[in-house]
Amino acid sequence: MEQSKLAEMYAFGDQTMSDVTVCLKNIDGKPEWFPCHSVILKRHSQYFADLLSKGHPSYQSIESNNCIEVHCTQNEYESYVKLLKLLYLPEESVSDSWESVKSVLGVLRASVALQCRAIIQSCILYLEAVPWEEDEEEEIVRLAPSLGPDAQPLLARMQPVDSNATKNVLLSAIHFATTTASSLPPFTDELKTSAQEQVEYMLLEDEDTPLVAVDEEVKSEVSTGLSRMFTKLETVLNMLSSGFDESPEAAEQQLLQSLSDLEWMCNILPKMEMMKEFVSGWAYISDRMLGVIQDDKYSSSLWSVKAKLIEMTGKALDAIGYGSVVLPAPFRLHFLKTWLPYIRKLKPLLDAKSLEDESFPYKMDNDLCQNIEGAITSLVLALPSNDQADILADWMKKIEQLNYPDLTEAFEVWCYRTKTAKRRVMVGLKEAGNPTAKLRAGEATQKVAKEAARNKKVAASEGAKNGICRP
Missing domain, CATH: 3.30.710.10 (Potassium Channel Kv1.1; Chain A)
Structure with a gap:
């Protein structure tokens, strides 16, 4: 029925x-x-x-x-x-x-x-x-x-998605996450944010079971996107003056958005061993960026942008100072001399603004201050000794510079190393011409090396207690 x-x-x-x-x-x-x-x-x-x-x-x-x-x-x-x-x-x-x-x-x-x-x-x-x-x-x-x-x-x-299909989605997401077009519909801002979040998830989460492998094609798409972002930042800088005259808030927001996009890039680049590309691009645009931002026209504005520049520079200093990005000494020296005066100048200003107004949101927090200070100390100590001497001498010339960043540790290590180097030279001169000079010089060198290693270990231990990393 x-x-x-x-x-x-x-x-x-x-x-x-x-x-x-x-x-x-x-x-x-x-x-x-x-x-x-x-x-x-x-x-x-x-x-x-x-x-x-x-x-x-x-x-x-x-x-x-x-x-x-x-x-x-x-x-x-x-x-x-x-x-x-x-x-x-x-x-x-x-x-x-x-x-x-x-x-x-x-x-x-x-x-x-x-x-x-x-x-x-x-x-x-x-x-x-x-x-x-x-x-x-x-x-x-x-x-x-x-x-x-x-x-x-x-x-x-x-079911697990085919690896090629997964990579195609990732490449599309990276392309959209790094888009810099200004004529997109309003809803795409949310989509761009979502794309950035999901790219991070696909690349950084679940390291034991990665969703997609980072191959040369993925790296090429990321590199192209990073280049677009730096080009966009340079364009925004060039248009800042005229845009600021029309609408200071809109001009500030546009520049801040470009910096935030680059900041997002800094989250994924280290996992792909591509942080060097960011550091190189940031160094290339630094002089132009500081020349614009430090114009008297913006002396009492653009605080969000000014604070963001320190955060971004901190990421670059961290990569350079601790060796995850290996660059020649002249490059490292130029980068440090470019940004050190700006950091010294801006931090007291941000602190003063915060004291005047407790709701001021752009004060550098303690973690950021310590990370930047530690990275600068490591960067200084990895420079040739004469370059170190120039930086330390300049640091101690002005009282207002002594507070931040505090280079006391770098100064103490430089003094020790300088004296050790001098002693090494004197030992070599005294032993010159002596029939047993080679043997004694070798023994003296070993002794100096052991003493240096012992003192370095002690200094590193003390630095660790203070939250500062030694090279």
Whole structure:
């Protein structure tokens, strides 16, 4: 008999034609009885069909009390009741009864337990066609083994993506995240932010199971995007004066956005071993940038930009000072001499503004100050000794420069190394012409080296206690 005709003959809960009762425990833990019809139960549930077959061991006990007790937890009660009702509907009406993923998952669990194949198929068709929340997806994963081959349409959405397809998505996301076009629709600002966040996620998160490998094609796209960002920054700098005259707030925001995009780049470049490209680009534009920002026209404005420049420079100093980016000494010296006066000048200004107005948001925090100071100290100590001498002498000439950055540690290490170098030269001169000079000079050199290593270890230990890294 067709299901539609059965639906017309039998109705859920109709006691007049009921020949079997299903017992469930409600949400309060109390049993509830539902008048049902064996022809409906056997047609749609293999579980009920087995119990109601005359050859089944349980048939006699069911026949005697006319009741089937179905075990379910209190949380599952509503799902089992809904399932019993669905057994009475025509198949084409079942799919129209679904309301949410959560409710369908509950019915699916009950359908698996009672072996209701048609309802299971309807559940799967619905779930495959709608989006899931994370916890719902986890539940589907747990249910999948009990569904057998029927679970394939659901699992297809959770299979690892082909590596080429993944890389294509990443390349597109990088391209959009580094876009500098100014004529895009307003909604693309949010999309660009999302692209940047997801690029970070794909490249930086889950290092044990990376989503995509960083190959030369990925690096090339990142390098191209970084070049576009620096070009955009240079363009914004060139237009700052005229833009500032029209709208200071808009001009400041545009420049700040360019810097923020580059700051985002600094999050992903170290993981790709490409930080050198940022440092080189930042050094190339530094003189131009400082020449614009330090114009008297902006002496009492652009505070967000001025503070952001210190943060960005701090990232470059960190990379140079601690050796993650290896560059020639003249480059390192020029970079330090370019930015050190700006940092010395701006920090007291930001501190003063913060004292005047507690709500002033651009004061350099302690972590940033310590990181920059430590990076500068390491950078200074890695320069040739004469260059170190020039920097330290200039530092001590003006009292206002002594406070930040504090180069005391670099000064002390320089003094020790200078004296050690002098002693090494004197030992060599005294031993010149002596038949045993070579042997004694070698012993003296070893002694000096051991003493230097011992003192360096002590100095490094003291520096670590003060939160400053020594080279």
